[in-house]
Amino acid sequence: MSNLGRYILFLGKLFTNPESFRTYFRLIIDECVYIGINSIVLVAIVSVFMGAVSTVQTAYNLVSPLIPDRVIGLVVRDLTILELAPTITAIIFAGKVGSSIAGNLGTMRITEQIDALEVMGINSVSYLVLPKIVATLIMYPFLVILAGALAIGGGYLAAELADALPVAEYYQGLKMNFNEFSVTFALIKSLVFGFLVSSIAAYMGYYTKGGALEVGQSSTRAVTVSCIAILLSDFILAQLLLVR
Numbered sequence: 001m002s003n004l005g006r007y008i009l010f011l012g013k014l015f016t017n018p019e020s021f022r023t024y025f026r027l028i029i030d031e032c033v034y035i036g037i038n039s040i041v042l043v044a045i046v047s048v049f050m051g052a053v054s055t056v057q058t059a060y061n062l063v064s065p066l067i068p069d070r071v072i073g074l075v076v077r078d079l080t081i082l083e084l085a086p087t088i089t090a091i092i093f094a095g096k097v098g099s100s101i102a103g104n105l106g107t108m109r110i111t112e113q114i115d116a117l118e119v120m121g122i123n124s125v126s127y128l129v130l131p132k133i134v135a136t137l138i139m140y141p142f143l144v145i146l147a148g149a150l151a152i153g154g155g156y157l158a159a160e161l162a163d164a165l166p167v168a169e170y171y172q173g174l175k176m177n178f179n180e181f182s183v184t185f186a187l188i189k190s191l192v193f194g195f196l197v198s199s200i201a202a203y204m205g206y207y208t209k210g211g212a213l214e215v216g217q218s219s220t221r222a223v224t225v226s227c228i229a230i231l232l233s234d235f236i237l238a239q240l241l242l243v244r
Helices: 002-015 022-037 037-062 070-109 113-119 125-128 130-161 169-173 181-206 211-242
Strands: none
Touching: 002 113, 002 125, 002 130, 002 181, 022 037, 022 130, 037 070, 037 130, 070 113, 070 130, 070 169, 070 211, 113 125, 125 181, 130 169, 130 181, 130 211, 181 211
8 A cells, every 4th residue: 555655646746846848748759759659560560460369269269150250350350449459458568668667767766867857956757757658648549559450450361361261251240230439448448558557667667776686676566567457457447438
Protein backbone atom coordinates (compact mmCIF):
# COMPACT_ATOMS: atom_id res chain seq x y z
CA MET A 1 0.00 0.00 0.00
CA SER A 2 2.90 2.34 0.67
CA ASN A 3 4.10 1.89 -2.91
CA LEU A 4 0.58 2.58 -4.20
CA GLY A 5 0.38 5.81 -2.20
CA ARG A 6 3.84 6.84 -3.36
CA TYR A 7 2.80 6.10 -6.95
CA ILE A 8 -0.30 8.31 -6.61
CA LEU A 9 1.78 11.14 -5.14
CA PHE A 10 4.25 10.64 -7.99
CA LEU A 11 1.44 11.15 -10.52
CA GLY A 12 0.35 14.29 -8.67
CA LYS A 13 3.80 15.81 -9.18
CA LEU A 14 3.35 15.62 -12.96
CA PHE A 15 1.28 18.80 -13.01
CA THR A 16 3.06 20.92 -10.39
CA ASN A 17 5.41 23.68 -11.49
CA PRO A 18 5.21 22.77 -15.21
CA GLU A 19 7.59 24.01 -17.88
CA SER A 20 6.60 26.06 -20.93
CA PHE A 21 4.43 24.55 -23.65
CA ARG A 22 7.27 24.87 -26.18
CA THR A 23 9.54 22.77 -23.98
CA TYR A 24 6.93 20.05 -23.56
CA PHE A 25 6.06 20.06 -27.26
CA ARG A 26 9.65 19.39 -28.27
CA LEU A 27 10.07 16.65 -25.66
CA ILE A 28 6.77 14.99 -26.61
CA ILE A 29 7.72 14.87 -30.30
CA ASP A 30 11.06 13.25 -29.40
CA GLU A 31 9.32 10.71 -27.18
CA CYS A 32 6.71 9.94 -29.87
CA VAL A 33 9.51 8.96 -32.22
CA TYR A 34 11.34 6.96 -29.56
CA ILE A 35 8.28 5.24 -28.11
CA GLY A 36 5.99 4.86 -31.12
CA ILE A 37 7.90 4.95 -34.39
CA ASN A 38 10.71 2.71 -33.12
CA SER A 39 8.18 0.09 -32.00
CA ILE A 40 6.40 -0.29 -35.33
CA VAL A 41 8.59 -3.09 -36.73
CA LEU A 42 8.32 -5.28 -33.64
CA VAL A 43 4.56 -4.75 -33.34
CA ALA A 44 4.09 -5.46 -37.06
CA ILE A 45 6.02 -8.74 -37.00
CA VAL A 46 4.26 -10.03 -33.88
CA SER A 47 0.82 -8.97 -35.14
CA VAL A 48 1.07 -10.70 -38.52
CA PHE A 49 2.10 -14.01 -36.97
CA MET A 50 -0.45 -13.58 -34.18
CA GLY A 51 -3.28 -13.28 -36.71
CA ALA A 52 -1.97 -16.13 -38.84
CA VAL A 53 -1.61 -18.50 -35.91
CA SER A 54 -5.04 -17.57 -34.56
CA THR A 55 -6.61 -18.36 -37.93
CA VAL A 56 -4.84 -21.69 -38.31
CA GLN A 57 -5.61 -22.83 -34.77
CA THR A 58 -9.24 -21.71 -34.95
CA ALA A 59 -9.67 -23.58 -38.23
CA TYR A 60 -8.06 -26.64 -36.66
CA ASN A 61 -10.48 -26.64 -33.73
CA LEU A 62 -13.70 -25.78 -35.60
CA VAL A 63 -14.00 -29.06 -37.47
CA SER A 64 -17.73 -29.64 -37.04
CA PRO A 65 -19.66 -29.77 -40.31
CA LEU A 66 -22.39 -27.78 -38.57
CA ILE A 67 -20.10 -24.74 -38.22
CA PRO A 68 -19.50 -22.83 -41.48
CA ASP A 69 -15.96 -21.73 -42.34
CA ARG A 70 -16.89 -18.05 -42.20
CA VAL A 71 -17.21 -18.34 -38.43
CA ILE A 72 -13.41 -18.62 -38.36
CA GLY A 73 -13.09 -15.12 -39.78
CA LEU A 74 -15.60 -13.81 -37.23
CA VAL A 75 -13.71 -15.42 -34.34
CA VAL A 76 -10.35 -14.09 -35.51
CA ARG A 77 -11.78 -10.59 -36.03
CA ASP A 78 -13.38 -10.33 -32.59
CA LEU A 79 -10.47 -12.02 -30.83
CA THR A 80 -8.04 -9.63 -32.50
CA ILE A 81 -9.98 -6.44 -31.84
CA LEU A 82 -11.10 -7.22 -28.30
CA GLU A 83 -8.03 -8.94 -26.90
CA LEU A 84 -5.01 -9.71 -29.04
CA ALA A 85 -4.36 -6.27 -30.53
CA PRO A 86 -4.65 -4.17 -27.33
CA THR A 87 -3.56 -6.66 -24.66
CA ILE A 88 -0.84 -8.78 -26.24
CA THR A 89 0.64 -5.68 -27.84
CA ALA A 90 0.60 -3.99 -24.42
CA ILE A 91 2.64 -6.81 -22.90
CA ILE A 92 5.15 -6.57 -25.74
CA PHE A 93 5.12 -2.79 -25.35
CA ALA A 94 5.84 -3.14 -21.63
CA GLY A 95 8.82 -5.38 -22.37
CA LYS A 96 10.31 -3.04 -24.96
CA VAL A 97 9.30 0.50 -24.02
CA GLY A 98 8.55 0.06 -20.31
CA SER A 99 11.92 -1.48 -19.53
CA SER A 100 13.63 1.23 -21.58
CA ILE A 101 11.84 4.05 -19.71
CA ALA A 102 12.70 2.51 -16.34
CA GLY A 103 16.31 1.94 -17.37
CA ASN A 104 16.78 5.48 -18.68
CA LEU A 105 15.32 7.15 -15.61
CA GLY A 106 17.14 4.75 -13.31
CA THR A 107 20.44 5.61 -14.96
CA MET A 108 19.67 9.31 -14.62
CA ARG A 109 18.91 8.78 -10.93
CA ILE A 110 22.10 6.92 -10.02
CA THR A 111 24.25 9.35 -12.04
CA GLU A 112 22.60 12.25 -10.14
CA GLN A 113 21.22 13.90 -13.28
CA ILE A 114 17.76 14.06 -11.68
CA ASP A 115 19.26 15.65 -8.58
CA ALA A 116 20.91 18.25 -10.82
CA LEU A 117 17.53 19.14 -12.34
CA GLU A 118 16.04 19.55 -8.89
CA VAL A 119 18.91 21.83 -7.83
CA MET A 120 18.18 24.05 -10.85
CA GLY A 121 14.59 24.41 -9.67
CA ILE A 122 13.08 22.16 -12.37
CA ASN A 123 10.31 19.75 -11.45
CA SER A 124 12.10 16.61 -12.63
CA VAL A 125 8.93 14.47 -12.55
CA SER A 126 7.04 16.86 -14.81
CA TYR A 127 10.02 17.52 -17.09
CA LEU A 128 11.13 13.90 -17.54
CA VAL A 129 7.98 11.81 -17.08
CA LEU A 130 5.04 13.84 -18.38
CA PRO A 131 6.30 13.89 -22.02
CA LYS A 132 6.75 10.11 -21.91
CA ILE A 133 3.20 9.53 -20.67
CA VAL A 134 1.65 11.97 -23.15
CA ALA A 135 3.66 10.48 -26.03
CA THR A 136 2.52 7.00 -25.03
CA LEU A 137 -1.12 8.07 -24.89
CA ILE A 138 -0.74 9.51 -28.40
CA MET A 139 1.22 6.70 -30.05
CA TYR A 140 0.01 3.50 -28.39
CA PRO A 141 -3.57 3.65 -29.79
CA PHE A 142 -2.03 3.94 -33.28
CA LEU A 143 0.10 0.87 -32.55
CA VAL A 144 -3.04 -1.00 -31.48
CA ILE A 145 -4.83 -0.01 -34.69
CA LEU A 146 -1.81 -1.14 -36.70
CA ALA A 147 -1.63 -4.41 -34.75
CA GLY A 148 -5.30 -5.14 -35.36
CA ALA A 149 -5.10 -4.45 -39.08
CA LEU A 150 -1.95 -6.54 -39.53
CA ALA A 151 -3.31 -9.40 -37.43
CA ILE A 152 -6.40 -9.59 -39.63
CA GLY A 153 -4.07 -9.40 -42.63
CA GLY A 154 -2.06 -12.24 -41.14
CA GLY A 155 -5.26 -14.25 -40.97
CA TYR A 156 -5.78 -13.58 -44.67
CA LEU A 157 -2.25 -14.85 -45.40
CA ALA A 158 -2.98 -18.00 -43.44
CA ALA A 159 -6.19 -18.52 -45.39
CA GLU A 160 -4.44 -17.89 -48.71
CA LEU A 161 -1.05 -19.53 -48.24
CA ALA A 162 -1.69 -22.17 -45.58
CA ASP A 163 -5.07 -23.10 -47.06
CA ALA A 164 -6.68 -22.88 -43.59
CA LEU A 165 -10.02 -21.94 -45.16
CA PRO A 166 -11.35 -20.37 -48.36
CA VAL A 167 -10.46 -16.69 -48.61
CA ALA A 168 -14.05 -15.78 -49.57
CA GLU A 169 -15.32 -17.44 -46.39
CA TYR A 170 -12.73 -15.52 -44.35
CA TYR A 171 -13.93 -12.23 -45.84
CA GLN A 172 -17.56 -13.08 -45.09
CA GLY A 173 -16.65 -13.84 -41.49
CA LEU A 174 -14.91 -10.49 -41.13
CA LYS A 175 -18.09 -8.67 -42.18
CA MET A 176 -20.55 -10.84 -40.26
CA ASN A 177 -22.34 -9.40 -37.19
CA PHE A 178 -19.79 -6.65 -36.64
CA ASN A 179 -20.25 -4.58 -33.46
CA GLU A 180 -18.72 -1.10 -33.77
CA PHE A 181 -18.31 -0.82 -30.00
CA SER A 182 -15.56 -3.44 -30.18
CA VAL A 183 -13.27 -0.87 -31.80
CA THR A 184 -14.20 1.74 -29.19
CA PHE A 185 -13.50 -0.77 -26.43
CA ALA A 186 -10.10 -1.60 -27.92
CA LEU A 187 -9.16 2.09 -28.06
CA ILE A 188 -10.26 2.63 -24.45
CA LYS A 189 -8.10 -0.30 -23.41
CA SER A 190 -5.17 1.08 -25.40
CA LEU A 191 -5.32 4.41 -23.53
CA VAL A 192 -5.51 2.70 -20.14
CA PHE A 193 -2.73 0.23 -20.94
CA GLY A 194 -0.50 2.93 -22.40
CA PHE A 195 -0.90 5.08 -19.30
CA LEU A 196 -0.20 2.15 -16.97
CA VAL A 197 2.93 1.01 -18.79
CA SER A 198 4.50 4.46 -19.09
CA SER A 199 3.63 5.67 -15.59
CA ILE A 200 4.60 2.47 -13.78
CA ALA A 201 7.87 2.18 -15.68
CA ALA A 202 8.67 5.84 -14.98
CA TYR A 203 7.86 5.38 -11.29
CA MET A 204 10.12 2.35 -10.99
CA GLY A 205 12.98 4.07 -12.77
CA TYR A 206 12.62 7.41 -11.00
CA TYR A 207 12.95 5.91 -7.52
CA THR A 208 15.87 3.62 -8.32
CA LYS A 209 18.49 3.43 -5.58
CA GLY A 210 21.97 1.96 -5.77
CA GLY A 211 24.00 1.30 -8.89
CA ALA A 212 23.88 -0.44 -12.25
CA LEU A 213 22.54 -3.67 -10.74
CA GLU A 214 19.56 -1.86 -9.25
CA VAL A 215 18.83 -0.20 -12.60
CA GLY A 216 18.39 -3.65 -14.14
CA GLN A 217 16.22 -4.73 -11.24
CA SER A 218 14.05 -1.62 -11.65
CA SER A 219 13.56 -2.44 -15.34
CA THR A 220 12.56 -5.99 -14.47
CA ARG A 221 10.11 -4.83 -11.80
CA ALA A 222 8.66 -2.29 -14.21
CA VAL A 223 7.86 -4.99 -16.78
CA THR A 224 6.50 -7.39 -14.17
CA VAL A 225 4.24 -4.88 -12.43
CA SER A 226 3.10 -3.42 -15.78
CA CYS A 227 2.04 -6.85 -17.06
CA ILE A 228 0.09 -7.55 -13.87
CA ALA A 229 -1.57 -4.12 -14.05
CA ILE A 230 -2.46 -4.70 -17.72
CA LEU A 231 -4.12 -8.04 -17.03
CA LEU A 232 -5.97 -6.74 -13.97
CA SER A 233 -7.23 -3.62 -15.75
CA ASP A 234 -8.19 -5.77 -18.75
CA PHE A 235 -10.49 -7.82 -16.54
CA ILE A 236 -11.93 -4.72 -14.84
CA LEU A 237 -12.63 -2.95 -18.14
CA ALA A 238 -14.29 -6.06 -19.57
CA GLN A 239 -16.52 -6.28 -16.51
CA LEU A 240 -17.44 -2.61 -16.64
CA LEU A 241 -17.93 -2.14 -20.38
CA LEU A 242 -18.91 -5.53 -21.80
CA VAL A 243 -20.80 -7.44 -19.15
CA ARG A 244 -24.47 -6.48 -19.09
